[in-house]
Amino acid sequence: MKIERIELQQLHMPLRFRFETSFGSTVMKDLLLVSVYGEGGVGHAECVAMPDPYYNEETTETAWHMMERFLVPKLFANPIETPEDVDRLFAPVRRNNMAKAVLEGAIWDLYSKQKGISLAKALGGEKSVIDVGISIGIEPTVGQVLDKVERHLGEGYKKIKVKIKPGFDVEVIRSIRERFGDDVPLMADANSAYTMEHLDVMKELDQYGLIMIEQPLAHDDIIDHAKLQKELRTPICLDESIHSVEDARKAIELGSCKIINIKVGRVGGLTESKRIHDFCQAHDIPVWCGGMIESGVGRAHNIAITTLPNFTIPGDTAASSRYWEEDIVEPGVELVAPGQMAVPDRHGIGFTVNPRAVGKYVIRSVNFRP
Template identity: 60%
Template sequence: MKPIQSIKLRKLEMALVAPFTTSFGTFHDKQFYIIETKDEDGNIGYGESVAFSSPWYNEETVKTNEHIIKDFLIPALKQTTLNHPEDVHPLFEKFRRNHMAKAAIEGAIWDLYAKQENIPLATAIGGTASKIDVGVSIGIKNTTDELIDTVRRSVEQGYKRIKIKIKPGWDVDVLTKVRDEFPDIDMMADANSAYTLDHIDTLKQLDDLNLMMIEQPLAHDDIIDHATLQKAIQTPVCLDESIHSLEDTRKAIELGSCQIINIKIGRVGGLTEAKRIHDYCQAHNIDVWCGGMLEAGVGRAHNIALTTLSGFTLPGDTAASSLYWKQDIINPEVTVQDGTITVPNGPGIGFEIDQDALEQFTVEQETISMNN
């Protein structure tokens, strides 16, 4: 690929349409970085950091992403010649974890490469699907009636799968009422690590609700207790926060810790590692789907590209832009028709950047030359 001439870091702040609540916190807006990699021909590749402002989901934050990108990752890129985006992953391996920072840079490089080759990002990574099935993620609500109303709207909009956030005290009774109201929908629960094995009797009750899965019910760094839980319940366990690499995937599958894995580009360090995890799961008959991190348009576009790989057999979290954002930074925004997204066929991520919106939401920016 042609050399990168400069890298721009844009810090954005965008308001959510409505508060989004999980077992670990409530979000009203989101700060994040857009990374722009530019070559000598003026091509620009875009990546998005998905870390939150506080270390709720994992140890990374917006501020630590900036530190790692500026002080370690970009200097490492200056010292090497990239022939292909897959060269980035081994280059960054010497830096422990910080996967979201790595994924933001690597994603921008993948997009730049695809634009240089004049092919869609989906094609560049080996994807083949022209449409992808998508679901929706619904946060914890103030009342069950409010939740049911939200589920009803999502079903009417055609989403192929409804994910409902749960926590102790907001679980079996709530999900039972939703199931009674919607006996035939594909529904799953996401616990975001809110339970322990002491809650096993509660979690066993979920078997009566015909759920697609329960996502990350136990500790964020656990694969041992999840194996115990999966043996005790019929509902498939899906791992999210526990899976950071192909090695984590291999161990979890060998232990019987799960039947499904959620692949998030930011959590695993980029598209290259995400592809490796996808390939391994496909070879071992483990279903995968693409999770979401309240991405804006750039991150959402990367998720769409990843989901075109053939092993993504379950609807992901890449819902329409308008479900989360008052205004997105891509044009056109991501839209959903009958529970599917049509994969864009333009070069790179396939969406144009809305430069006016990008400037409007930018609160800080810095351009770093790669030639000095």
């Protein structure tokens, strides 16, 4: 595979609404779009790093620096035959997983296009349709959360994820159950907002039949999560704590979780995502694909990885129109049936990047050549 040019663009895309989590709120998505050109084709991927180091240690600025200073030069200086070569090439660079993932993802897209197959097929996926859920942020009132739950249930989403934080947790979950009943597939996402001192809150949440409580404790913890899981019937799902298949192995062996959320950017790419998927499948740990408020490019990669068989829980890949007035891909990433998305069968990610739309949002760009 000959890489002839790599284009890095920074975009500012305004969200249709404010999205709040326990660590902050977002109204403008700051994203990096990477395009890798070679042998007449182009592959695209999206870096999911945020402008501030609150979800993890990376930011859009650090990811840009890592690509420019270290990762892109490695790609030009070494032969690349398959996307797995990129994973091995980047292995000596510690962490910086989101910077690694976006370059590897663009090469996965280019590779699958050159092979004349979809990205899903290149990864080994076989599904033609995937189930998807919705993520609802922290709102000023419980009533506003209930209104959003009602609307998204009407749209047929297969899982309702609600963000929680101390002081905005038990009441909102209880209110959802009282209004919509016990059959709604409901989960709570804490984004590391709690400690073991909140055990009483966790035990209150435990009575509401949740699918899972996601990452209740520290972003780098697997020890206290194991202690907490022993106290709860509700499965704990780990997100921020899992950066590699080794992290997954240790967490599973310790009993720190019963479910794992695989985010391609967080774990360093599609190759590592497959490894984690395979390990979890072998140990009867279901997985699902979390979201990072991606544009259609990132959503396309999420759809592709979700076609692997152990992705048995609906992910966060909701319709683009929920977030954007205009996405940067054509066609839009939209539901084809209530709570379902079709897996593209076109080559690569299956969506075309719209340069006019990109031009509306781009604030910085650079091209790298060998």
